[in-house]
Amino acid sequence: MLLTTAFVLHVLSGALWTGATLYVVYATLPRATDGTLGRAAFVDAAHRLLMLTRWTGVVLPVTGAYMVWRLYTPLDLLATTGRGWAVLAMLSLWGVMNGLVELGVLRMRREIDPDLGWGRYMAEGFPVDALAGVGGVPGSARLASVARPYLLASGGLAVLLLVDAALLAGGIPG
Numbered sequence: 102m103l104l105t106t107a108f109v110l111h112v113l114s115g116a117l118w119t120g121a122t123l124y125v126v127y128a129t130l131p132r133a134t135d136g137t138l139g140r141a142a143f144v145d146a147a148h149r150l151l152m153l154t155r156w157t158g159v160v161l162p163v164t165g166a167y168m169v170w171r172l173y174t175p176l177d178l179l180a181t182t183g184r185g186w187a188v189l190a191m192l193s194l195w196g197v198m199n200g201l202v203e204l205g206v207l208r209m210r211r212e213i214d215p216d217l218g219w220g221r222y223m224a225e226g227f228p229v230d231a232l233a234g235v236g237g238v239p240g241s242a243r244l245a246s247v248a249r250p251y252l253l254a255s256g257g258l259a260v261l262l263l264v265d266a267a268l269l270a271g272g273i274p275g
């Protein structure tokens with residue numbers, strides 16, 4: 102029962118996070134880049150992606166660790182089976198993608214707030230209120246160009262994560 106619950110929470114979180122990342126890359130980044138999408142709307146999308154990254158960043162490793170404990174002990178099963186390698190790849194992709202989203206949104210916020218420290222960023226992210234009192238510069242195009250490499254790389258890793266999950270779901274042999 103607990104394992105089933107872990108699977109449900111894990112898959113829901115994974116779907117929400119990868120889906121949100123790909124949507125931000127597909128639907129907001131191009132329009133922010135050409136200036137059609139306003140700065141506040143783009144910042145809000147980035148901040149919401151960051152919050153999803155952080156919430157799922159708790160649920161995914163906790164449920165994932167529990168699943169590893171139930172399905173891959175003794176732990177050398179992780180290194181000696183094809184499925185184990187797929188799980189290790191999942192863990193690594195998750196770590197790198199998390200870092201990219203965090204850094205991308207941090208770089209965006211530092212365009213507005215150059216002296217922002219990690220502590221305040223970790224507490225606040227990039228809420229739309231942070232734009233209050235800031236003039237029209239930098240605009241959405243500038244913020245998009247700063248975030249672009251991070252978001253594109255995150256989108257690529259989201260696709261790899263989904264392929265990896267599909268391989269596990271499709272039952273690559275032990």
Ligand code: HEM
Nearest residue numbers: 112115161162165166168169188191192195262266269270
């Ligand atoms: C901390 C990072 C993660 C760990 C430790 C982890 C671990 C695991 C484990 C142990 C399984 C069970 C594999 C099996 O059935 O043999 C699994 C399944 C799964 N994971 Fe992750 N995972 C992580 C992150 C992610 C992320 C970011 C996604 C986003 C797509 C994801 C999506 C899935 C899906 C869809 C399944 C179900 C595959 C199936 O049907 O068996 N996981 N994960």
